[in-house]
Every structure is written in structure tokens, then in C-alpha cells.
Amino acid sequence: MNKEIRFYNLFSLAILGILIFPVGLANFYFGYVLKDSPCIFCWALRINMILIGAVALLVVRFGFKPKYIALLLLMAGSGLYEGFYYTGSHALEDVGQGFALPILGLHTQFWALFVFFSVVVFLAVLLFFAPNTQLFKNYSLNTLQKSAFYIFFIVVGSNAVQAFISTGPLPYIGQSNPVRFSWNLKESVWSMENWNRLFPRSVLGIRDVGEPLKLSTLPKDNDYERSPLEITKALKIGKKEELFLKLNGAITDLSFNEDRAILTTENQGLYLVGNDLKTIHSHMVLDSYYSATVGSFVGADFNEDENIVIMGNNKTSVEITPNKNANALKNFPYFLEGANSFDEVERSRLKTSRAKNYYVSAARRGAKFTYLISAPNKRYKDLIIISMLNSDKQVHGEFLLELGNAKLKEKRKLGELVISALALKDNKLYAFSKEFNTLLVIDPTKEEILEVYGLPKEIKNISAGGFRDNELILVSYENHKNILYTLNF
Structure with a gap:
């Protein structure tokens, strides 16, 4: 096996890893078995992971191109931001407190950070050992590389089903506190309440309190x-x-x-x-x-x-x-x-x-x-x-x-x-x-x-x-x- 094939095989394994474990596990086991429905933030994080998988498939299919790597970094950066934003709301809770189901004692928002951080590190390692190859070279896919495509479409399709049932079509969007997953549409909640909060008005959020009081500043009224x-x-x-x-x-x-x-x-x-x-x-x-x-x-x-x-x-x-x-x-x-x-x-x-x-x-x-x-x-x-x-x-x-x-x-x-x-x-x-x-x-x-x-x-x-x-x-x-x-x- 030459270095080029090994490189794309590693890319395929990375795609399978992100699709099977964080995305697939959350969808098939947490969603269908444990009846866990993603909140609006969880959906955003999951979609980011799917997009990373999609861009990685482009690398496997069409070859190593700088714009694909740029897209991977942008997606990972976006995911890290979302993960920090989400984790920041829950990181300082007391022991046992959190949101959604815990995995190995840590709630899912932490693992999203871990996944996106791993994407950046793994991409850096792959690029470090990447072979010198023609950027636009076309070649046929082997079984491992094809399996990445098959798994991608299966996992994405299943997520689309879960998203439609638990969240609904547009203009409905995810909920802050979703009800447990059910195949019965009558038990699903389709909501539009988060549109007003979808785009934060302040980068600091609830911590946007302004500058601290200067005691040397004159009062507005001292009567x-x-x-x-x-x-x-x-x-x-x-x-x-x-x-x-x-x-x-x-x-x-x-x-x-x-x-x-x-x-x-x-x-x-x-x-x-x-x-x-x-x-x-x-x-x-x-x-x-x-x-x-x-x-x-x-x-x-x-x-x-x-x-x-x-x-x-x-x-x-x-x-x-x-x-x-x-x-x-x-x-x-x-x-x-x-x-x-x-x-x-x-x-x-x-x-x-x-x-x-x-x-x-x-x-x-x-x-x-x-x-x-x-x-x-x-x-x-x-x-x-x-x-x-x-x-x-x-x-x-x-x-x-x-x-x-x-x-x-x-x-x-x-x-x-x-x-x-x-x-x-x-x-x-x-x-x-x-x-x-x-x-x-x-x-x-x-x-x-x-x-x-x-x-x-x-x-x-x-x-x-x-x-x-x-x-x-x-x-x-x-x-x-x-x-x-x-x-x-």
C-alpha cells in the first residue's frame, strides 16, 4: 500500500469515527433506544460534525485540496465556538448537575468540545505526514473508502428522520428543553420559540454588565x-x-x-x-x-x-x-x-x-x-x-x-x-x-x-x-x- 492510499484510508477511518461514535451513537442509541432528544444546541453541534464528515468525504473522493482543508478548519472552529458557548452555560454547575445524558460522568456538551478539538489535532497529524501528491488527481475508491460514504448517508439519513420527528420542518426549530423522543408524532413538540434567541445580541451574554463602578465618579443625585x-x-x-x-x-x-x-x-x-x-x-x-x-x-x-x-x-x-x-x-x-x-x-x-x-x-x-x-x-x-x-x-x-x-x-x-x-x-x-x-x-x-x-x-x-x-x-x-x-x- 503506497503512502497516498494509506493517507486517504486514514481520512476514511476518521470519517467513520466521527459518524459512528458521536453522531451515530447519539442518533441510534441515545435517540432511538434511550429516547434522548437533542436540544437546539445539540442539533447545531451534531450538524457541524456531519458537515465535517461531508467535507472529509470530498477529500477522499476528489483528492487533497487546500480549500477542503480550509473548510474542515472552519467547521471545527465553528464547532469549538458552539461547544464553548454551550459548555460555558453548564461547566460550573455542582457535581451531578448538567444537561442531557452523561457519558462516563460527563455531559454531552463537554464531549462535543472533545470531538472538535480532536478534529483539529487529527487533521494536523494527518497533514504532517501527508504525501506529496497531485492536488487534482482522480482515482478509484477502495472498500474502506466506499464504506465511509455508505455510513455517512445512513447516519445522515437517520438523523434527518429523528430531526423531522422531534423538531419538525421549517419554520420549526430545536427546543431548549426537548421532550424525550417518540415515534408517535402526537407526542412530539414542534416549536418556534427559539427564533428570538437564535442570534445573541451580546457576545458576553448574561455577563455583559458593563464596566465596574468607579467610586471617584460623581453620583447622579446626592439629595x-x-x-x-x-x-x-x-x-x-x-x-x-x-x-x-x-x-x-x-x-x-x-x-x-x-x-x-x-x-x-x-x-x-x-x-x-x-x-x-x-x-x-x-x-x-x-x-x-x-x-x-x-x-x-x-x-x-x-x-x-x-x-x-x-x-x-x-x-x-x-x-x-x-x-x-x-x-x-x-x-x-x-x-x-x-x-x-x-x-x-x-x-x-x-x-x-x-x-x-x-x-x-x-x-x-x-x-x-x-x-x-x-x-x-x-x-x-x-x-x-x-x-x-x-x-x-x-x-x-x-x-x-x-x-x-x-x-x-x-x-x-x-x-x-x-x-x-x-x-x-x-x-x-x-x-x-x-x-x-x-x-x-x-x-x-x-x-x-x-x-x-x-x-x-x-x-x-x-x-x-x-x-x-x-x-x-x-x-x-x-x-x-x-x-x-x-x-x-
Whole structure:
């Protein structure tokens, strides 16, 4: 057997492989025996496999031509895209969850990815060992090569029968949740409901939420009288002063701890300062894109080990420890500035469920839990509070805040608020909204609002806040300056 015949025999075996196993098995055994009906995505993937087989038959019949190889790569690329799109909807489900029948413990959408990936790899191997042959040479087919054609038409014909019975002729198309296969047409469901969803309007789909909130951005309305909540009590400003510390951006969090305080900025800066906010003791600027990406800082606190845990707006945290003798060269990957003053301990990603399509705008660490609050975006507007167990950095709970003692105005929603600062005192959360200058006092155990206060509209842009002993300190980023407000509380 010469190299040319061997090459086309291998192509024929590849055709038989893709037709008998993924396409034929799904059709004859899963479809007719197990009564499994493909969903609209499964049909798209199966059709792509059939098209790959059809183009491969052209190679066997008419010879090795560049345009056939180009078509194979296009079909494989299309299948990989469809497979990733489909798998992305189910890949992060819990163990045992998924869609359609599992094969060796994995659901069919994963195996579609495997098939199309195998097509690309197998094609590369075949081309690597392809003989130098005339591109347009005609020759007679042997038995193996003819069998690829026979199997192709049998499998495609059977798939056409199954498609007609379970899906129907145009304009009917596949269903998202197909009923089990039946030879009785009365039990089949022919539907057109997926036409409106056939062409996605966004490449990112449900994750198209826009850019995360910048805490330095001025609110649309900072008048608490137009808050979505009815407010009968308001706080007053006791003192106003400009913060003259040399920082690299707008302050996004303020946390007091005995004789020290932590300031974070929108540009990944962290500053250890005196309790009076007059002196910088040390600072660092994180290289956010090293390892797990850490979003703009929205919260920072000391933990029980006297390390500092910083939360990014993408729910990724980094733990660092102050060290006057830090090795700057060793710490080069972690810090853009301050590599000689801090060591990085670890980075952690918090995976959520209800809040997975939200960034967070504020975070505060308590003795047992760290609390995060979702930031509304262009697609989702719920106000969600997330509690993370500090011991393992995993989600402890996610809840939609109950009104409790608060009252919504008619046709208004709690999600209109944008919480830009969060404080924790006496087991109560104090959530400050830059929109409508509204303060919510929250019981995180009961998951409800205890009290609501208005904040003076002279505070133009709340970006951080915290308690210094019994003083309430708010930071407002105004005219490119960090302004401190002490409020009577």
C-alpha cells in the first residue's frame, strides 16, 4: 500500500469515527433506544460534525485540496465556538448537575468540545505526514473508502428522520428543553420559540454588565430627599477638612484600628497611616495583574494575624503583611511600589451564586465574616449582601436585603442605591449610598434594615467611611481632592 492510499484510508477511518461514535451513537442509541432528544444546541453541534464528515468525504473522493482543508478548519472552529458557548452555560454547575445524558460522568456538551478539538489535532497529524501528491488527481475508491460514504448517508439519513420527528420542518426549530423522543408524532413538540434567541445580541451574554463602578465618579443625585426610601432622620456635619496626604488617587476605603488606619485608593494603592490621618507610615501599590487579577480596592482590614486583607471589586482578595525588612527583589512580581515594605501572602477568588453577575462596591471584615455589597450595573439592579467566612474565604451566605423598619416610596426600588462605603460597629453594618446620600443601618443576622438616615447633600461624593472610636468619618472625592467629613452620630 503506497503512502497516498494509506493517507486517504486514514481520512476514511476518521470519517467513520466521527459518524459512528458521536453522531451515530447519539442518533441510534441515545435517540432511538434511550429516547434522548437533542436540544437546539445539540442539533447545531451534531450538524457541524456531519458537515465535517461531508467535507472529509470530498477529500477522499476528489483528492487533497487546500480549500477542503480550509473548510474542515472552519467547521471545527465553528464547532469549538458552539461547544464553548454551550459548555460555558453548564461547566460550573455542582457535581451531578448538567444537561442531557452523561457519558462516563460527563455531559454531552463537554464531549462535543472533545470531538472538535480532536478534529483539529487529527487533521494536523494527518497533514504532517501527508504525501506529496497531485492536488487534482482522480482515482478509484477502495472498500474502506466506499464504506465511509455508505455510513455517512445512513447516519445522515437517520438523523434527518429523528430531526423531522422531534423538531419538525421549517419554520420549526430545536427546543431548549426537548421532550424525550417518540415515534408517535402526537407526542412530539414542534416549536418556534427559539427564533428570538437564535442570534445573541451580546457576545458576553448574561455577563455583559458593563464596566465596574468607579467610586471617584460623581453620583447622579446626592439629595437624600429624593432617596427611594422614606427618611425622617438626618445626620449633620460636625467638621470638614481636606486630606493633605500624598495619595495616588481617590480614597475607596477607610478602616481604623487602634492607633493605625488603612486607606486604599482607586489606583491599587494601600497606605498605612496614623489614626489622625496626618502621617503616612508605609504604602504599597499592588501589581493587580500578577496571578489572580485583583480589581479596584473596595475594602481593607487587619485580620487576626495582623495581616491586611484587601478586597477588589471583582470579589478577588489579596492578603499582605507589613514587613520593614521585606526583600524588594523577591517581591518584585507582587508590587509596583512598596516591595521593600510588604510581603504578599496569598490571593483568593470568592465564587458567588446570586451575585455572580455583579461587581462589589464595598467590603468590610468582621471577627467571623467579611461582608460585601453588590454594585448595580446596566443589566442587574438588586442590592445583594454577601457574607464570606473568614476561615476558608468561601461564601457563607447571599441575601437580598429586607426592608425591615424601612419603607420604600411608591414605584421605587432599593436597587437605586449605590453603596460606596461600609462600616461595621456593634455587630451592625453601616452602608453609605453615594446615590441619594442615604445611610442604612443593617442587621446582617436578620438580613434587614434597622434604621435609615439622610446625609447632608454638602457631601458630594461618598467614596469611603468608617468609625474612629465613636466618630463617624466619611470621605468624599470632590474636585480631585479627598475631603473628610466628621458627622454627629
